[in-house]
Amino acid sequence: MTQAIALATSRLWRERPKEMLLAGGVAFAAFVAAGTAYSTPDLASLSGRNDPTKVGPPAPPPLLIKELPPEQALAINKQIPLTQGPNPAAQPFSLNKSDTAARDRALECLTSAIYYEAGSQDADGERAVAQVVLNRVRHPAFPASVCGVVYEGSTRPTGCQFTFTCDGSLMRQPDQAGWDRARTVAAAALNGFVYAPVGTATHYHADYVVPYWAETLSKNAVVGAHIFYRWAGSWGRPAAFTQAYSRSEPNAGALRSAAIMAEQRDRATRSINGEEAQAIAEIPGAEAIKLEPSMRGDKRVAVRFNLTARKASDSVKHEAYVEKVKASDNLRFALTGGEPQADEKPLGQPAAPAPASGGSAQ
Structure with a gap:
């Protein structure tokens, strides 16, 4: 029986080689599928049959807290x-x-x-x-x-x-x-x-x-x-x-330092997203730049300006500072170096009174 099968297989290989290669490929695929079906089950299927499809451990969730009193x-x-x-x-x-x-x-x-x-x-x-x-x-x-x-x-x-x-x-x-x-x-x-x-x-x-x-x-x-x-x-x-x-x-010290730096960076970012961000947003063309905390750990904020800021600056009507603050004549003189106003009173000792004109009435 075995010899007859061998002779028939040899004849088919000589006469129909393509068909024999295709049949061999199908048989190999069936063998691989059978081996996969009977492979060793993972830990989840061995230790708990409630979730046999899980092939790896679950990812630990971050500690996100519900906003509750x-x-x-x-x-x-x-x-x-x-x-x-x-x-x-x-x-x-x-x-x-x-x-x-x-x-x-x-x-x-x-x-x-x-x-x-x-x-x-x-x-x-x-x-x-x-x-x-x-x-x-x-x-x-x-x-x-x-x-x-x-x-x-x-x-x-x-x-x-x-x-x-x-x-x-x-x-x-x-x-x-x-x-x-x-x-x-x-x-x-x-x-x-x-x-x-x-x-x-x-x-x-x-x-x-x-x-x-x-x-x-x-x-x-x-x-x-x-x-x-x-x-x-x-x-x-x-x-x-x-x-x-x-x-x-x-290294425990390196991990501690990295954690501290990350927390300071996040704190600075949160601050940028707060009052500073609102103030920067009100300036035309201003953009906040995220910076690492300084070596002392204090917060640093940087701002850059784009072309929109330049156009906005060119279109702003200039108002002199002395006019904005309603400066006194003396302050105007001190800030600008200009001439005193006509009605400005002299500084220092008061001027001597002018002599009376004419004699007394008789």
């Missing part, structure tokens, strides 16, 4: 229910195999996040923030380093992930006692301490604000003044936290 925000946040079911704790994080430079930078960045984000809360509030940072380091939706997570988005117009990196907080000098307390919490977290109540949370916000994404994630904990969330579905479960730590950290 604090009392209304508190009421809305209370109405969002806690997720029912298990809330498994994260796995311990350790920097044992990292070099000294990476360890120091990670400690610096994590301490900053704890101090500026939760420095006014108790130890549990600080531990909860530290846990979220380390949860992000292990999640494929975020950078694989501590400093990368903390300063993510701090120089982008789309917004930062941790508000202290883009709201001017870094300009505030920390008090030593609070910094030391935050550093102790950060060191414990980097050495394997796990704050279990927040589970695998990767997001949080203060209870007096309402982010636009609040109802799209799973609310799984409330610690102090912060509300914590994890990704809904498979991306928020322990099986999704597969990212390996990079074992290297970017």
Whole structure:
């Protein structure tokens, strides 16, 4: 049977080579399609069948806040229910195999996040923030380093992930006692301490604000003044936290400086868009130029003028300053250097009275 098939195939190849090539191409395409259909499923389809079409982690949303008064925000946040079911704790994080430079930078960045984000809360509030940072380091939706997570988005117009990196907080000098307390919490977290109540949370916000994404994630904990969330579905479960730590950290000081410069630039831009922009808009042909803040951090505004400004300047009726301010005769003389007016009184000592004419009446 096999020999007969081989002879028939050989005869067809000699007599109809084009048809044989076409049949081979169809067979190869069918083989590739079959292989694709039975390829290894992605993490989303393995760990959660609710969204099998997702092939990559979701992008972390910026912390855009709804414009609501604090009392209304508190009421809305209370109405969002806690997720029912298990809330498994994260796995311990350790920097044992990292070099000294990476360890120091990670400690610096994590301490900053704890101090500026939760420095006014108790130890549990600080531990909860530290846990979220380390949860992000292990999640494929975020950078694989501590400093990368903390300063993510701090120089982008789309917004930062941790508000202290883009709201001017870094300009505030920390008090030593609070910094030391935050550093102790950060060191414990980097050495394997796990704050279990927040589970695998990767997001949080203060209870007096309402982010636009609040109802799209799973609310799984409330610690102090912060509300914590994890990704809904498979991306928020322990099986999704597969990212390996990079074992290297970017320069913490450089990241801090870049964040401060970006915040100052945005502040200057916002100012240009305010009163200065209105004043410039009222000048014909004037255009604002965006400048980087000076080395001292103060705001700089530059204006350039186009041909419209020149035409407007030529058409303006000139009015002398002394006329505009209704200057006195003395001021006119001092400003222009011209001759005094005819009725101007002499300066200095008064003139001697004129002698009387004629004698007295007899």
